[in-house]
Amino acid sequence: MRHNKNFNHLGRQSAHRKAMLANMATSLIVHKRINTTVAKAKALKRYVEPVITKSKEDSTHSRRVAFSYLKDKNAVTELFRVVSPAVGDRPGGYTRILRTGFRLGDAADMCFIELVDFNETYGKEMAAAGKARTRRGRGGSVTKVEGDIADVEAAAEGTAENAPKAEKKPAAAKKPAVATKAKSAAAQRNAAPKASGAKAAARKSMASKKS
Numbered sequence: 001m002r003h004n005k006n007f008n009h010l011g012r013q014s015a016h017r018k019a020m021l022a023n024m025a026t027s028l029i030v031h032k033r034i035n036t037t038v039a040k041a042k043a044l045k046r047y048v049e050p051v052i053t054k055s056k057e058d059s060t061h062s063r064r065v066a067f068s069y070l071k072d073k074n075a076v077t078e079l080f081r082v083v084s085p086a087v088g089d090r091p092g093g094y095t096r097i098l099r100t101g102f103r104l105g106d107a108a109d110m111c112f113i114e115l116v117d118f119n120e121t122y123g124k125e126m127a128a129a130g131k132a133r134t135r136r137g138r139g140g141s142v143t144k145v146e147g148d149i150a151d152v153e154a155a156a157e158g159t160a161e162n163a164p165k166a167e168k169k170p171a172a173a174k175k176p177a178v179a180t181k182a183k184s185a186a187a188q189r190n191a192a193p194k195a196s197g198a199k200a201a202a203r204k205s206m207a208s209k210k211s
Contacts, residue, residue, distance in 0.1 A: 008043055021047045026075040028095075029083060033114035041097050041113040052094045055084040086117040 010017055020040075025048040027034050036044070051069045054062050058080055067076050087094050096119070098112045 008039055010040060010043060022069060022071045024048075025051065026070050026072045028113065028115065029070070029075045029079050032118040033112055035100070035110065035112055037103075038097065038099065038109040038111045041111050044113060045095050045097070049092065049094050052079070052083060052087060053092070055079045056088060058084065083115065087115075090117065 010020070012020065021044060024034065024036065024040065024044045028044065028048060047069070051066050054065055063076055063080065066079055067073060070076055070079070094116055096114055096116050098114070100110045100112060102108065103110050
């Protein structure tokens with residue numbers, strides 16, 4: 001039974017496939033970047049990364065193992081002298097696949113596969129972006145919020161100090177309530193006799209008309 005034996009045969013027999021991957025791995029190590037199809041790049045990634053990991057230990061045994069994969073002593077020398085020191089601190093993930101579109105003719109999905117540590121342009125951009133960013137932890141976000149609040153409060157205080165002060169109008173003197181009540185009572189008293197006199201005059205005029 002062939003359970004769980006699923007990998008891309010790339011339309012080739014075993015010997016042809018191994019020879020092709022060895023040649024592609026050699027080209028990648030020497031030139032640091034090659035153009036191929038996405039299917040072959042994924043197969044090459046699984047083939048070459050264990051070899052690069054093996055090159056971190058520079059010994060006769062490691063060189064012989066690398067040579068059994070690459071079949072090229074110049075590529076083995078390049079791997080141990082140039083590539084291995086550059087990727088010494090990286091825990092895997094030595095290659096990157098960049099898709100470039102479709103090939104004319106058969107519309108195959110094409111890409112670049114390259115060694116991550118040898119792309120100087122992309123490395124510089126990532127380093128600049130890393131310096132601009134700040135890592136937030138549990139305390140970092142709280143500190144940032146507190147700093148923002150302090151800045152807002154300081155700006156509000158500065159605005160309040162610079163704003164022109166409004167002139168205070170003198171408050172009108174309040175009249176005593178007792179005097180006001182006394183005046184209203186006196187006015188009511190004066191009005192009462194006038195009303196009674198008017199009523200008496202009206203009665204006299206009515207009486208004279210009847211007589």
